[in-house]
Amino acid sequence: MSNRRTLSARERVSLRAVAELAEVSVATVSRVMSRSSHPVADETRKRVLAAAERLGFQPNQLARALVTARSQTVGVIVHDISDPYFGELVKGLEDEIRADGYRLFVASSDRNPARELEYLRAFEAYQVDALVFAASSLEDPAYRDEVETLVERFESRGGITLVLSEHFVEGHKVHFDNRSSTAVAVDYLADLGHRRIGFIAGPPDLTVSRHRHQAFQEAVEKRGLTYDDSLVAEGSFSIEGGKRAALEIVSGGETAILASNDLMALGASRALLDAGHRIPQDISVVGFDDLPLAEVAPVPLTTVRVPTYDIGREGAILLRRALAGEDPDDVHLVGEIVERRSVAAPRA
Amino acid sequence: MSNRRTLSARERVSLRAVAELAEVSVATVSRVMSRSSHPVADETRKRVLAAAERLGFQPNQLARALVTARSQTVGVIVHDISDPYFGELVKGLEDEIRADGYRLFVASSDRNPARELEYLRAFEAYQVDALVFAASSLEDPAYRDEVETLVERFESRGGITLVLSEHFVEGHKVHFDNRSSTAVAVDYLADLGHRRIGFIAGPPDLTVSRHRHQAFQEAVEKRGLTYDDSLVAEGSFSIEGGKRAALEIVSGGETAILASNDLMALGASRALLDAGHRIPQDISVVGFDDLPLAEVAPVPLTTVRVPTYDIGREGAILLRRALAGEDPDDVHLVGEIVERRSVAAPRA
DNA sequence: CTGAAAGCGCTTACAG
DNA sequence: CTGAAAGCGCTTACAG
Numbered sequence: 266m267s268n269r270r271t272l273s274a275r276e277r278v279s280l281r282a283v284a285e286l287a288e289v290s291v292a293t294v295s296r297v298m299s300r301s302s303h304p305v306a307d308e309t310r311k312r313v314l315a316a317a318e319r320l321g322f323q324p325n326q327l328a329r330a331l332v333t334a335r336s337q338t339v340g341v342i343v344h345d346i347s348d349p350y351f352g353e354l355v356k357g358l359e360d361e362i363r364a365d366g367y368r369l370f371v372a373s374s375d376r377n378p379a380r381e382l383e384y385l386r387a388f389e390a391y392q393v394d395a396l397v398f399a400a401s402s403l404e405d406p407a408y409r410d411e412v413e414t415l416v417e418r419f420e421s422r423g424g425i426t427l428v429l430s431e432h433f434v435e436g437h438k439v440h441f442d443n444r445s446s447t448a449v450a451v452d453y454l455a456d457l458g459h460r461r462i463g464f465i466a467g468p469p470d471l472t473v474s475r476h477r478h479q480a481f482q483e484a485v486e487k488r489g490l491t492y493d494d495s496l497v498a499e500g501s502f503s504i505e506g507g508k509r510a511a512l513e514i515v516s517g518g519e520t521a522i523l524a525s526n527d528l529m530a531l532g533a534s535r536a537l538l539d540a541g542h543r544i545p546q547d548i549s550v551v552g553f554d555d556l557p558l559a560e561v562a563p564v565p566l567t568t569v570r571v572p573t574y575d576i577g578r579e580g581a582i583l584l585r586r587a588l589a590g591e592d593p594d595d596v597h598l599v600g601e602i603v604e605r606r607s608v609a610a611p612r613a
Numbered sequence: 614m615s616n617r618r619t620l621s622a623r624e625r626v627s628l629r630a631v632a633e634l635a636e637v638s639v640a641t642v643s644r645v646m647s648r649s650s651h652p653v654a655d656e657t658r659k660r661v662l663a664a665a666e667r668l669g670f671q672p673n674q675l676a677r678a679l680v681t682a683r684s685q686t687v688g689v690i691v692h693d694i695s696d697p698y699f700g701e702l703v704k705g706l707e708d709e710i711r712a713d714g715y716r717l718f719v720a721s722s723d724r725n726p727a728r729e730l731e732y733l734r735a736f737e738a739y740q741v742d743a744l745v746f747a748a749s750s751l752e753d754p755a756y757r758d759e760v761e762t763l764v765e766r767f768e769s770r771g772g773i774t775l776v777l778s779e780h781f782v783e784g785h786k787v788h789f790d791n792r793s794s795t796a797v798a799v800d801y802l803a804d805l806g807h808r809r810i811g812f813i814a815g816p817p818d819l820t821v822s823r824h825r826h827q828a829f830q831e832a833v834e835k836r837g838l839t840y841d842d843s844l845v846a847e848g849s850f851s852i853e854g855g856k857r858a859a860l861e862i863v864s865g866g867e868t869a870i871l872a873s874n875d876l877m878a879l880g881a882s883r884a885l886l887d888a889g890h891r892i893p894q895d896i897s898v899v900g901f902d903d904l905p906l907a908e909v910a911p912v913p914l915t916t917v918r919v920p921t922y923d924i925g926r927e928g929a930i931l932l933r934r935a936l937a938g939e940d941p942d943d944v945h946l947v948g949e950i951v952e953r954r955s956v957a958a959p960r961a
Numbered sequence: 962c963t964g965a966a967a968g969c970g971c972t973t974a975c976a977g
Numbered sequence: 978c979t980g981a982a983a984g985c986g987c988t989t990a991c992a993g
Contacts, residue, residue, distance in 0.1 A: 277770055277969095277970085279969090279970055279971085280970065280971065281970080289979080289980085290979065290980045290981075291970090291971080291972095291980090292972080292973080292979075292980055292981080292982095293978090293979065293980075295970095295971065295972060295973085296972090296973095296979095298971095299971090299972075301972085301973090303973085303978090304978055304979095305978070305979085306978055306979085309978080309979085321762075321766060323734060323737050323738050324738060324970085324971075325679075325738065325740065325969090325970050325971065326735075326738040326739045326740075326971095327675050327678050327679045327684065327739065327740055327969090327970080327971085328679055328969070328970035328971035328972090328985085329970080329971055329972075330675050330971090330985095331673075331675045331676055331679060331969095331970085331971070331972095331984095331985045331986065331987090332970090332971055332972045332973080332984075332985045333971085333972070333973095333985085334985080336675065338718075338739075345704065346694070346700050346703050346704050346707070346719075347697065347700040347701045347703070347704040347905075347922075348700070349695065349697050349700065351700075352694050352695040352696070352697065352699075352700045353695045355694050355695070355719075356693065356694050356695040356721060359694070359720070359721055360721075363728075368718055368720070368732075368735050368739065369718065369719060369720070370686075370716055370717065370718055370719075371694075371703075371717060371718075371719045372707070372716070372717070373704060373707055373708075380711075384716075386671060387674075387716050389671050390671050390672060390673065390674040391674045391675065391686075391716065392673065392674075392675055414669075418669060422625055504905060504906075504908070504909060531906070531909040532909060534909065535908065535909045535913070557695075557852060558852075558879070558906050560852070560883065561852060561879040561880060561882065561883045561910060561911055562909060562911070563909055563910070563911060565883070574695075625985095625986085627985090627986055627987085628986065628987065628988095629986080637963080637964085638963065638964045638965075639964090639986090639987080639988095640963075640964055640965080640966095640988080640989080641962090641963065641964075643986095643987065643988060643989085644963095644988090644989095646987095647987090647988075649988085649989090651962090651989085652962055652963095653962070653963085654962055654963085657962080657963085672986085672987075673985090673986050673987065674987095675985090675986080675987085676969090676985070676986035676987035676988090677986080677987055677988075678969095678987090679968095679969045679970065679971090679985095679986080679987070679988095680968075680969045680986085680987055680988045680989080681969090681987085681988070681989095682969080
């Protein structure tokens with residue numbers, strides 16, 4: 266470690282070095298190293314490859330990107346990479362796009378408009394080939410204007426945008442229908458006989474929170490069930506928030522709680538159990554996402570399955586096609602209830 | 614979306630465009646935009662800034678990186694970004710290094726040597742300023758040779774390497790002492806009176822698995838407790854693996870199980886409970902990591918706390934200093950038991 | 962304080 | 978099939 270500085274003078278091996286060793290021009294080396302379709306004599310190719318091998322030549326992607334205007338990178342915005350939901354999604358994206366030689370910048374906005382904008386600008390500066398909005402948009406007018414300007418400029422230069430969340434940005438999109446999926450959960454509970462259902466909402470400044478919340482209210486009213494403010498609390502999409510929200514709601518005499526993500530459902534389950542309520546005998550809990558962890562919840566969690574990995578994966582497939590100049594159709598993915606043990610019919 | 618192609622001809626706005634509008638040379642524009650210390654007249658600076666603003670100029674980082682040989686990017690290798698452990702670590706890294714203007718490439722090796730090598734080469738090609746090994750090394754001789762060659766070359770060109778895991782690579786390092794932390798867990802259980810302790814190991818081809826496993830054996834023997842093969846099973850660091858392993862072990866009459874990560878401890882807890890064992894009355898379970906989810910486990914999990922976020926964060930601080938040309942000392946972080954409800958003294 | 966020029970490491974018409 | 982040359986968008990001695 267100590268000699269790092271002294272060695273730092275040793276130079277990079279460039280096309281030129283390879284060219285000199287192979288006794289050909291840099292143009293020729295470039296052609297063989299970049300797998301250009303331009304013809305190169307077999308014998309020449311061999312010499313070049315040997316020289317490259319010998320010198321441990323690695324083409325500089327920065328230089329290549331600068332001239333081709335293709336960086337082979339994509340920038341993805343998530344809310345929080347430590348949230349397993351986003352980890353799963355990014356994994357799906359990466360697993361699929363990797364083979365095409367694309368590398369991923371990943372950035373957590375922390376749901377902070379300024380921070381998200383900063384990252385978006387950085388992505389632009391690094392000339393990413395695609396922008397991926399894995400994070401739902403923030404409900405902030407100034408932010409909205411800036412994002413739209415930026416995306417427009419980005420696309421006008423040939424950039425692709427891919428939307429994997431509830432977002433106002435228009436681009437290629439993997440749709441997950443939060444509204445109908447929320448309704449599915451409400452119907453499921455209503456069919457079981459629940460009449461008073463509590464709801465734990467996500468952060469109010471997120472589009473996805475608003476959609477799930479509205480869908481909840483609509484579904485509940487459509488079924489003729491009670492909807493009032495005492496039945497809903499905000500849980501910030503976090504474990505802690507879920508705990509707080511559950512305790513806030515639980516006094517209202519409801520027989521079930523629908524949390525708008527699993528993290529909150531997990532927190533709610535823990536808090537409810539610790540407060541002496543039995544799940545599902547006293548109260549049912551339903552989550553949203555179906556994280557791998559939902560199965561090892563305090564009570565195995567019945568939840569709405571969001572095909573998170575596939576959202577990433579299908580997104581990558583869209584991306585590949587769009588990057589290749591095609592105009593692929595958007596894809597639509599749906600949720601479904603996965604029944605575990607946190608739900609039962611209300612006691613008579 | 615439909616007009617993306619037709620617009621793609623519109624050109625990027627470059628230094629030159631700004632220079633023309635401001636009626637100065639590109640050198641001058643460069644100086645003001647890059648906050649160079651080279652003097653620029655106030656009046657000139659104002660004109661440049663105005664022109665840049667008007668054109669929506671974003672300096673091209675690729676070009677800048679090519680000439681400065683500083684890309685302001687860092688490449689981080691994790692095993693699996695959907696594993697909350699790595700998500701947490703990357704978050705710590707990002708939160709801290711972001712302010713310095715560095716962007717993160719993140720890549721999941723999937724514990725596949727070929728894939729990890731592919732990413733490492735890509736990072737080199739993109740001229741990242743630093744390589745971060747968040748993932749423990751793989752126990753594969755050919756891989757080891759290649760990684761060492763690659764890292765040596767990388768460092769010889771002035772690159773920084775940062776190790777945040779059990780790894781053979783030498784570089785700046787945040788040490789987490791897996792051995793002593795494992796011993797702490799064993800001692801904790803032994804002090805409670807446990808004599809037969811089961812162990813769920815991680816994938817055998819990972820250095821960190823081997824270290825924790827060896828430390829377990831040593832600690833157990835030091836305490837004069839039983840160690841034999843029937844007490845250990847491999848659980849691949851996953852929930853599913855933890856389930857399988859727990860069921861495999863549980864017949865051996867042990868009174869406690871130590872899982873070498875929380876994911877496996879969670880799976881084990883679920884499987885044990887479902888098989889009719891009570892935790893901790895019949896059997897105690899101890900995890901390793903203290904994921905945020907450990908608290909919302911089937912039984913709130915007693916576990917060894919690994920300061921994951923801080924490993925990332927402290928790593929970023931080291932990185933910042935190393936990148937600035939200093940030679941910061943490595944940092945050492947320690948584990949501790951966090952007591953929840955999955956452990957009790959064995960029944961008499 | 963300002964600018965002309967060389968150069969970072971590539972790719973790609975163009976000419977032969 | 979091969980190469981000389983221009984150029985991608987920047988930075989930075991060097992000269993004035």
